[in-house]
Amino acid sequence: MSAKTKQQRPKARVAKGFRDIGPEEVRGVKRMTRVIEEVYEAYGFEPLEVPFIEYTDALGKFLPDQDRPNEGVFSFQDDDEQWLSLRYDLTAPLARYVAENQQALPTPYRGYRQGWVFRNEKPGPGRFRQFMQFDADTVGSASPSADAEMCMMVADTMEKLGIARGSYVMRVNNRKVLDGVLEAIGVAGPENEARRMTVLRAIDKLDRFGVAGVRELLGKGRKDESGDFTKGAELEPAAVDRVAGFVDAGAPTRGETLKRLAALVGDSERGRAGVAELEEMSTLFAAAGYGEDRIKIDPAVVRGLGYYTGPVFECELQMEARNEEGQLVRFGSVGGGGRYDDLVARFTGQQVPATGVSIGVSRLYSALKLLGQTEEGKTLAPVVVLVMDRERIGDYQRMVGTLREAGIRAEMYVGTSGMKAQMKYADKRSSPLVVIQGGDEKAKGEVQIKDLQLGAELAGGVENRADYKEARLAQFSVPEADLVKAVREALARR
RNA sequence: GCAGCUGUAGCUCAGUUGGUUAGAGCGUCGGAUUGUGGAUCCGAAGGUCCCUGGUUCGAGACCAGGCAGCUGUACCA
Numbered sequence: 307m308s309a310k311t312k313q314q315r316p317k318a319r320v321a322k323g324f325r326d327i328g329p330e331e332v333r334g335v336k337r338m339t340r341v342i343e344e345v346y347e348a349y350g351f352e353p354l355e356v357p358f359i360e361y362t363d364a365l366g367k368f369l370p371d372q373d374r375p376n377e378g379v380f381s382f383q384d385d386d387e388q389w390l391s392l393r394y395d396l397t398a399p400l401a402r403y404v405a406e407n408q409q410a411l412p413t414p415y416r417g418y419r420q421g422w423v424f425r426n427e428k429p430g431p432g433r434f435r436q437f438m439q440f441d442a443d444t445v446g447s448a449s450p451s452a453d454a455e456m457c458m459m460v461a462d463t464m465e466k467l468g469i470a471r472g473s474y475v476m477r478v479n480n481r482k483v484l485d486g487v488l489e490a491i492g493v494a495g496p497e498n499e500a501r502r503m504t505v506l507r508a509i510d511k512l513d514r515f516g517v518a519g520v521r522e523l524l525g526k527g528r529k530d531e532s533g534d535f536t537k538g539a540e541l542e543p544a545a546v547d548r549v550a551g552f553v554d555a556g557a558p559t560r561g562e563t564l565k566r567l568a569a570l571v572g573d574s575e576r577g578r579a580g581v582a583e584l585e586e587m588s589t590l591f592a593a594a595g596y597g598e599d600r601i602k603i604d605p606a607v608v609r610g611l612g613y614y615t616g617p618v619f620e621c622e623l624q625m626e627a628r629n630e631e632g633q634l635v636r637f638g639s640v641g642g643g644g645r646y647d648d649l650v651a652r653f654t655g656q657q658v659p660a661t662g663v664s665i666g667v668s669r670l671y672s673a674l675k676l677l678g679q680t681e682e683g684k685t686l687a688p689v690v691v692l693v694m695d696r697e698r699i700g701d702y703q704r705m706v707g708t709l710r711e712a713g714i715r716a717e718m719y720v721g722t723s724g725m726k727a728q729m730k731y732a733d734k735r736s737s738p739l740v741v742i743q744g745g746d747e748k749a750k751g752e753v754q755i756k757d758l759q760l761g762a763e764l765a766g767g768v769e770n771r772a773d774y775k776e777a778r779l780a781q782f783s784v785p786e787a788d789l790v791k792a793v794r795e796a797l798a799r800r
Numbered sequence: 801g802c803a804g805c806u807g808u809a810g811c812u813c814a815g816u817u818g819g820u821u822a823g824a825g826c827g828u829c830g831g832a833u834u835g836u837g838g839a840u841c842c843g844a845a846g847g848u849c850c851c852u853g854g855u856u857c858g859a860g861a862c863c864a865g866g867c868a869g870c871u872g873u874a875c876c877a
Contacts (some may be wrong), residue, residue: 610876694835726833726834766838
């Protein structure tokens with residue numbers, strides 16, 4: 307290997323913002339998504355898969371231009387020069403699907419989807435350019451009962467996943483109420499669009515910067531610890547007070563919060579409509595037995611800035627846990643959604659009321675993992691049958707077959723190395739047991755079974771090499787006919 | 801994008817005011833043991849000190865400019 311050829315080799319490395327997912331997490335996420343699926347199915351939602359790639363214009367993204375070919379979304383041109391993009395959420399493809407199949411679908415259409423989405427953005431801690439979402443949507447119903455159902459369904463899902471009542475909360479708000487408050491402080495109208503956006507962004511940051519930070523952002527602006535300055539919305543002090551008061555209007559009960567909101571929106575028609583929708587949802591929550599400990603009305607929820615037109619909601623995990631470094635971690639939001647009444651209209655021209663919710667699978671999974679709810683490490687590694695005698699591979703193959711028929715995960719060593727390497731292999735695999743049958747055992751019609759975990763524990767106490775070598779720790783012989791029985795017993799002892 | 805911090809072995813990191821041949825732990829590989837992983841002992845391999853230029857008798861260290869990473873922040877349909 308010359309230096310030259312070495313330089314020409316590509317470096318083995320994952321792309322920035324992407325990651326490999328190991329066996330434990332693959333199994334754990336599968337288990338978790340199965341639970342979510344069961345809840346959604348129980349609520350009557352139908353599964354759907356949409357492609358990873360859509361025409362860029364169908365995703366509602368501006369066509370890439372020469373200056374910004376991939377801003378936020380991974381895009382490329384097809385043979386016919388049409389722009390294609392990797393999906394960046396599961397809602398835009400759903401809107402396309404519904405618009406394309408409207409006649410064939412029942413109204414309302416109730417569906418769920420799960421899968422990878424991609425965003426071409428700067429990755430951060432716990433933030434990747436590929437991640438998994440699990441969505442449910444009701445398309446074609448304007449009723450707040452459809453929104454209320456989403457909230458209750460996510461609450462149920464959390465409990466089915468082992469998150470105790472009180473450790474999560476659904477926070478619900480309504481964009482119309484926010485609009486009403488903005489009207490009341492005189493920033494309505496198209497000329498104030500930019501300022502309203504800044505206000506919404508400021509409110510969205512309550513969990514990170516607290517009320518004081520939000521007030522700074524509503525007013526002049528805020529400087530972060532690195533010295534970077536963020537320009538604020540430059541509201542008048544009285545308006546800052548009013549918005550801050552709104553954000554802080556959450557009361558212990560839904561009824562009390564609604565009263566405060568009604569007062570804050572004044573006589574704004576839109577604001578009142580929002581409060582009325584929240585009242586209807588609140589009544590449904592109460593009727594279905596979803597208490598204040600599960601679903602709250604919280605005016606601080608705004609959910610990004612995008613397409614939401616009515617109720618918005620967010621599921622927040624409230625407990626804390628310690629990560630590997632022993633630091634306290636707050637989980638925050640693991641999912642959310644809301645009403646979007648304009649998305650299908652982009653294709654058909656007709657307004658189709660819709661509401662949906664999205665769970666961040668990867669984020670929820672890391673939360674469950676820190677809580678010890680993922681059952682990682684519960685899948686037992688296979689029993690390894692060593693190949694002592696190459697000519698007798700058929701015999702070893704028969705042994706693993708017998709074990710598998712008995713429901714025991716087992717494999718024959720398929721490498722080409724000697725016994726020592728085979729032991730190392732089994733060790734690295736975390737195998738519970740190895741099965742050994744060399745010439746000596748064969749002659750006696752026996753097999754040796756070695757308990758690797760027990761062996762490792764006993765080895766800790768061995769002081770010198772002679773003992774170590776002699777000990778042949780944690781292994782025993784049984785008649786060949788008793789292989790399954792003995793393996794079963796040894797596994798049961800663990 | 802903006803700001804701060806950091807780039808030395810596969811990993812985690814030492815490396816004195818600028819001074820000879822750049823170190824440790826862990827890991828890897830080999831031996832003690834050609835039928836035994838894991839304890840123990842012995843040994844070995846492994847380096848573009850991020851890159852380019854500059855200062856200097858001399859740079860891993862100092863300076864400038866790049867690049868990369870981390871963290872925060874902005875944007876985020």
